[in-house]
Amino acid sequence: VECVEAGRADAPEAEQLLQHYVDPMLKAGVDCLVLGCTHYSFLIPALQRMLPGTVTVVDAAEAVARQVERRLLEVTAAQPPLVRSGEPDEPAITARHRFFTTGTPDVLTTLLRTDLDPLPEVQRLAWRNGRLHLIEGSSEDG
Known part of the structure; x- marks a missing residue:
């Protein structure tokens, strides 16, 4: 996580650390690797280099993003509708x-x-x- 947050997911030390964790799984015959943190999505290119094609990598980041989207839609559905300013080319709101x-x-x-x-x-x-x-x-x- 620290390597990813530091913007160094592709650094040699990140790959070495990842290899340290992957090797025991490979020796145990892993066939599916579930990435349980959204940070790990940034490590997929390195994982693809390390893992044989028989290992399925499941990335939870998309599921997390879909859940965030669902929750935002639930929260915003309860909000009153936006009122346009009256100018045809002016957006109803400016996103922040x-x-x-x-x-x-x-x-x-x-x-x-x-x-x-x-x-x-x-x-x-x-x-x-x-x-x-x-x-x-x-x-x-x-």
């Missing part, structure tokens, strides 16, 4: 994206910089007593 990470905000900001303009707000979260809490002063302004 906020991103949160339990890693380093500037790493996520760097990853987002290639896809999003203007750069969104990225804030750091930390687990405390089984819940995520916002770390004050963690916002990265683009």
Whole structure:
């Protein structure tokens, strides 16, 4: 996870660490590897190089994204409809994206910089007593 959050999923040390975890599974005859963390999606290219074609890799990231989408739709369905400003070419709302990470905000900001303009707000979260809490002063302004 640390290598991925540091933006180094393709670094040699990440691949060595991954190999350390994969080798015992290969020796045990693994035929299916379920990626139980959305960070692991970034390691799929390295896993494909390490694993024989007989091993199925199941990536949970898409299922997590679908669940987030379902929950957002449930939450927004209860909201009142948007009212247009009256201008035909003006959007009803201007989208504002906020991103949160339990890693380093500037790493996520760097990853987002290639896809999003203007750069969104990225804030750091930390687990405390089984819940995520916002770390004050963690916002990265683009």
